[in-house]
Amino acid sequence: MIARRIVFAIGATALCGAMLANFAGVVGRAFGWNPLGLVEAVQVFVVAAISASLVIATMEGAHASVQMLSARLGPLAVRRLARLSDGLGFLFFAAVTAGMAWMLWDTWPLGERTDVLGLPVAPERVVGILAMGWISLLFLAALFRRRGEDRHADRT
Numbered sequence: 001m002i003a004r005r006i007v008f009a010i011g012a013t014a015l016c017g018a019m020l021a022n023f024a025g026v027v028g029r030a031f032g033w034n035p036l037g038l039v040e041a042v043q044v045f046v047v048a049a050i051s052a053s054l055v056i057a058t059m060e061g062a063h064a065s066v067q068m069l070s071a072r073l074g075p076l077a078v079r080r081l082a083r084l085s086d087g088l089g090f091l092f093f094a095a096v097t098a099g100m101a102w103m104l105w106d107t108w109p110l111g112e113r114t115d116v117l118g119l120p121v122a123p124e125r126v127v128g129i130l131a132m133g134w135i136s137l138l139f140l141a142a143l144f145r146r147r148g149e150d151r152h153a154d155r156t
Contacts, residue, residue: 107125
C-alpha cells in the first residue's frame with residue numbers, strides 16, 4: 001500500500017532527524033559548544049515520528065493487546081470484543097482529534113511559538129490532528145469491516 005510507504009518514509013526521516021539533532025547536541029557539548037534549541041528541534045521530529053508510527057500500527061492492526069481473556073473465549077465472543085475494541089479505539093482517537101483541534105483553534109490567533117527557536121507550534125498540532133483523525137477513521141473502517149465479517153459468519 002502506497003500510503004503506508006509514504007507514512008513510513010515520513011516517520012523514518014523524522015526519526016533520523018531526531019537522532020541527528022541529539023547527536024549534534026552530544027558532540028557539540030563534548031567540544032564546548034552548547035547548541036540552543038536542539039530540544040525543540042527534536043520535539044518537532046518526534047511529533048512526526050510518533051504520529052507516523054501510530055498510523056502504521058493502526059494500519060497493520062499491531063497495537064498492543066492483552067489476550068488473557070480472549071484466549072479463554074469462543075470465536076463469537078472474541079469477534080465481539082474485537083468490534084468493541086475497534087469502536088472504543090474510534091471513540092478515543094476521535095476525542096483526541098477533537099481536543100487537539102480545539103486547542104489549535106483556541107491558540108491559533110496567539111501565534112504560539114517555541115521558547116528558544118521561535119518555531120510555530122501550529123504545524124506540529126496539525127500533524128497530530130491529521131494523524132489522530134486518520135487513526136480514528138482506520139478504527140471505524142475496521143469496526144465496519146468486522147461487522148460485515150460477523151454478518152457473513154452468522155449466515156454460514
